Amino acid sequence: MKRFTRRAILSVSVLASLASLVGCVSAPTGPTIAIMPREGKSFEVFQQEDQQCREFAANAVKDTSSAALKEGATSAAIGAALGAAAGAVIRGGSSQNIGTGTGVGLLGGAAMGAMNSAGKQNQAQTQYNIAYQQCMYAKGNQVPSHAVPVANPSYR
Structure with a gap:
């Protein structure tokens, strides 16, 4: 049976973490309004x-959803690379320190990537x-409206 090095195991865990982060980011699947x-x-x-309006809306946000996906994966990858470099520099390049630096960098990068992509997902x-x-309104359907705020409410 072949023995795996820490570096090989770490590489697999880094790729699995990136894949799970990418899996968390998705395009809107439908409206959240009635x-x-x-x-x-x-x-x-x-x-x-x-x-028809769901298709119209999905096409309207296609680019925003793709950006959220790329943002999360890129941030995690950059964080892991910077963590590995920092681990090597701080402890003189031993593989154990590189692995620790990569792990810390991956966590930080993944966290930042998740926050960035969540913001883009909300925007999408x-x-x-x-x-x-807009599409449903143009077709004559009833769209919820928001109350107009009162400029200077009186509480007398």
Whole structure:
């Protein structure tokens, strides 16, 4: 049976961690807002319009979702590389210190990548919802509205 070195095991764990980070980032799968059909519209027509507007919204955020995926993977990879370099410099290049530096760098890089990609994912979901809402509104459906804030509310 072949023995694996720490470096080989670490390399596999780094790749597995990057793969899991990439798996966490995804494009919006649907709207997070409720739209209702206008009065008198059949449910079948409403479903067709919903499908058309979902496709329209997905196309509107295609680039933003791809950016979130790349951001997370890139940050984790850079963090692991910088951690490995720091581990080698601090302790004179022993493989144990490189492994420790890589592990710490991977955790830090993955954390930063996750925060960056989460922000981009939230932005993508918001853009998706707006595009979906605009499309459904243009087709005559009922879109939720927000109350207009009062400039100087009186509490007398």
